[in-house]
Amino acid sequence: xxxxxxxxxxxxxxxxxxxxxxxxxxxxxxxxxxxxxxxxxxxxxxxxxxxxxxxxxxxxxxxxxxxxxxxxxxxxxxxxxxxxxxxxxxxxxxxxxxxxxxxxxxxxxxxxxxxxxxxxxxxxxxxxxxxxxxxxxxxxxxxxxxxxxxxxxxxxxxxxxxxxxxxxxxxxxxxxxxxxxxxxxxxxxxxxxxxxxxxxxxxxxxxxxxxxxxxxxxxxxxxxxxxxxxxxxxxxxxxxxxxxxxxxxxxxxxxxxxxxxxxxxxxxxxxxxxxxxxxxxxxxxxxxxxxxxxxxxxxxxxxxxxxxxxxxxxxxxxxxxxxxxxxxxxxxxxxxxxxxxxxxxxxxxxxxxxxxxxxxxxxxxxxxxxxxxxxxxxxxxxxxxxxxxxxxxxxxxxxxxxxxxxxxxxxxxxxxxxxxxxxxxxxxxxxxxxxxxxxxxxxxxxxxxxxxxxxxxxxxxxxxxxxxxxxxxxxxxxxxxxxxxxxxxxxxxxxxxxxxxxxxxxxxxxxxxxxxxxxxxxxxxxxxxxxxxxxxxxxxxxxxxxxxxxxxxxxxxxxxxxxxxxxxxxxxxxxxxxxxxxxxxxxxxxxxxxxxxxxxxxxxxxxxxxxxxxxxxxxxxxxxxxxxxxxxxxxxxxxxxxxxxxxxxxxxxxxxxxxxxxxxxxxxxxxxxxxxxxxxxxxxxxxxxxxxxxxxxxxxxxxxxxxxxxxxxxxxxxxxxxxxxxxxxxxxxxxxx
Numbered sequence: 001x002x003x004x005x006x007x008x009x010x011x012x013x014x015x016x017x018x019x020x021x022x023x024x025x026x027x028x029x030x031x032x033x034x035x036x037x038x039x040x041x042x043x044x045x046x047x048x049x050x051x052x053x054x055x056x057x058x059x060x061x062x063x064x065x066x067x068x069x070x071x072x073x074x075x076x077x078x079x080x081x082x083x084x085x086x087x088x089x090x091x092x093x094x095x096x097x098x099x100x101x102x103x104x105x106x107x108x109x110x111x112x113x114x115x116x117x118x119x120x121x122x123x124x125x126x127x128x129x130x131x132x133x134x135x136x137x138x139x140x141x142x143x144x145x146x147x148x149x150x151x152x153x154x155x156x157x158x159x160x161x162x163x164x165x166x167x168x169x170x171x172x173x174x175x176x177x178x179x180x181x182x183x184x185x186x187x188x189x190x191x192x193x194x195x196x197x198x199x200x201x202x203x204x205x206x207x208x209x210x211x212x213x214x215x216x217x218x219x220x221x222x223x224x225x226x227x228x229x230x231x232x233x234x235x236x237x238x239x240x241x242x243x244x245x246x247x248x249x250x251x252x253x254x255x256x257x258x259x260x261x262x263x264x265x266x267x268x269x270x271x272x273x274x275x276x277x278x279x280x281x282x283x284x285x286x287x288x289x290x291x292x293x294x295x296x297x298x299x300x301x302x303x304x305x306x307x308x309x310x311x312x313x314x315x316x317x318x319x320x321x322x323x324x325x326x327x328x329x330x331x332x333x334x335x336x337x338x339x340x341x342x343x344x345x346x347x348x349x350x351x352x353x354x355x356x357x358x359x360x361x362x363x364x365x366x367x368x369x370x371x372x373x374x375x376x377x378x379x380x381x382x383x384x385x386x387x388x389x390x391x392x393x394x395x396x397x398x399x400x401x402x403x404x405x406x407x408x409x410x411x412x413x414x415x416x417x418x419x420x421x422x423x424x425x426x427x428x429x430x431x432x433x434x435x436x437x438x439x440x441x442x443x444x445x446x447x448x449x450x451x452x453x454x455x456x457x458x459x460x461x462x463x464x465x466x467x468x469x470x471x472x473x474x475x476x477x478x479x480x481x482x483x484x485x486x487x488x489x490x491x492x493x494x495x496x497x498x499x500x501x502x503x504x505x506x507x508x509x510x511x512x513x514x515x516x517x518x519x520x521x522x523x524x525x526x527x528x529x530x531x532x533x534x535x536x537x538x539x540x541x542x543x544x545x546x547x548x549x550x551x552x553x554x555x556x557x558x559x560x561x562x563x564x565x566x567x568x569x570x571x572x573x574x575x576x577x578x579x580x581x582x583x584x585x586x587x588x589x590x591x592x593x594x595x596x597x598x599x600x601x602x603x604x605x606x607x608x609x610x611x612x613x614x615x616x617x618x619x620x621x622x623x624x625x626x627x628x629x630x631x632x633x634x635x636x637x638x639x640x641x642x643x644x645x646x647x648x649x650x651x652x653x654x655x656x657x658x659x660x661x662x663x664x665x666x667x668x669x670x671x672x673x674x675x676x677x678x679x680x681x682x683x684x685x686x687x688x689x690x691x692x693x694x695x696x697x698x699x700x701x702x703x704x705x706x707x708x709x710x711x712x713x714x715x716x717x718x719x720x721x722x723x724x725x726x727x728x729x730x731x732x733x734x735x736x737x
Contacts, residue, residue, distance in 0.1 A: 040453025053437035057259035114147030263430030510591035540676030584625030597626025
């Protein structure tokens with residue numbers, strides 16, 4: 001039965017979140033987190049300092065229930081302003097009609113802005129404190145085209161053609177009181193002076209210009225509608241509380257004086273609009289009364305003529321005392337009924353028929369109607385002539401009183417129209433707290449920037465970890481069926497040696513860590529490997545050891561050279577062969593001049609003993625890669641390679657062959673067939689599980705068994721501390737004597 005090796009694809013993956021591992025991962029990248037957090041905090045501080053402050057102006061308006069009549073009767077009794085009414089008033093304040101008038105009155109459709117140096121220019125302009133009126137800040141870096149502080153441009157009027165509406169025009173100051181106006185393409189539109197200037201369809205009136213020559217300003221003439229809509233978006237209006245009738249107006253702007261002026265103008269125009277609406281209602285009622293007065297007057301004249309005609313024809317001049325008493329009572333009742341009916345017309349506009357006030361009024365009318373009916377029955381008992389005279393007299397007096405009443409009401413409405421104050425009043429005029437801008441909130445900005453930097457750093461770390469497949473745990477290698485013989489710590493000293501050797505004019509000398517820094521911890525791990533390797537090769541078919549890796553950069557040449565030195569230092573004869581005939585560089589590591597090498601003996605140019613080089617290490621010999629062969633794979637497949645190893649094997653205790661990467665070329669598999677032991681070098685954080693699996697699979701297909709692996713260049717991390725080779729022991733260094 002064939003037993004198949006388990007791969008990482010067969011191993012069930014643990015998807016649980018390990019909080020401790022996450023924290024250790026963050027600890028490993030603490031420098032990145034601190035650096036990015038510090039950078040973002042610095043950006044936040046600079047923004048808080050350089051950002052233009054924005055101030056908030058606020059005003060308060062009270063909307064009361066509407067009142068009608070000269071007595072000021074509330075339109076809605078015992079009922080506060082409803083939500084729909086509050087919404088209506090708010091929308092009226094934000095209407096284009098009102099804001100359009102504000103734009104025209106305050107000339108908000110003309111925008112002027114001095115040209116300032118980007119980033120720091122606004123801060124320098126804002127912080128400049130003139131010692132006297134009209135003082136200008138000195139330009140920095142010779143940039144006279146920018147405004148540095150104290151510059152001012154006030155355009156009272158600007159009319160431009162339709163094509164230039166909303167376009168950025170350039171106004172450049174010239175000699176005192178003079179300027180030039182350019183279009184967005186830099187073409188001159190007109191030369192003008194302070195005051196009124198015209199040209200090419202442009203009318204401009206500059207009230208104030210205080211700037212040194214060549215200073216530029218950006219001038220924009222906006223459309224009234226677009227400007228009103230822009231301010232409509234910026235204007236915030238809220239009700240203080242449900243049914244409170246108190247409305248707050250808020251406006252934010254870098255210029256607090258401008259914000260105050262806009263809010264005050266909005267409040268003033270809204271109050272005036274409300275008063276005009278109220279007076280318009282009174283005017284309508286007055287117009288109605290005045291239209292009815294001529295008709296009532298004609299009726300009065302007709303009733304007086306009818307009474308005179310009857311008295312003349314019937315020769316009846318006066319009523320009896322009893323009849324006159326009844327007439328007076330009937331007329332008084334008609335007068336009271338007329339007044340109550342007029343009042344009923346007003347109450348029907350204000351209340352429902354079930355309202356107590358309305359029902360009380362109707363009860364009074366019913367009582368008066370009953371009294372009137374009683375008096376009318378007395379009139380029916382009078383003689384016919386007396387009845388007719390009484391009727392005509394009553395009609396004349398009733399119409400006369402109605403006419404008088406309408407005249408009085410007309411005068412009341414006229415007074416109400418003239419003195420109408422509306423139901424809106426300003427409680428607080430607009431004002432801004434210039435000592436405390438609402439933006440930027442400096443502490444909050446710095447805090448958010450700092451947190452954003454930390455979160456971004458953490459996100460980068462986790463994203464990189466998600467796509468980062470380099471092995472950091474030796475147990476991952478062992479799970480693939482390859483025992484880890486040694487974990488070599490990363491050597492900073494070796495990094496310095498490599499940099500020194502590649503420097504300009506560097507002397508040709510050995511870069512062997514084992515001879516230059518024998519106390520390095522990585523070498524202690526190689527000494528441990530030397531002991532393990534002694535027992536691992538007891539059952540090998542020969543004394544040839546191949547050291548390879550899946551891809552370049554794993555450090556197999558570093559392991560091969562230093563392992564050869566450490567074994568040779570024990571007194572054993574060791575031969576190190578550089579089998580990378582493509583890019584071999586072990587001769588540079590050993591500081592040996594590469595004249596002839598492996599390619600020469602495989603090509604039968606030289607005998608194998610003639611290409612052996614002595615090294616500075618006793619008992620260590622070296623065969624370099626030789627000349628760059630065009631066909632290294634064919635040379636390794638030739639029988640000369642087998643003969644060479646057979647000839648050299650009895651002369652040495654151990655032959656170490658450094659091969660090219662397995663996954664890059666086939667040279668390593670050809671060497672592996674001749675080697676009795678094969679070790680695979682995996683680099684910490686670089687070599688992936690898939691690369692190791694592919695390498696193992698390729699070697700197994702060629703009948704080569706990997707004896708074990710060497711985990712190279714390990715770095716102590718908090719996230720891998722439990723697997724660190726130094727965790728279970730202590731750092732050993734020889735005592736210097």
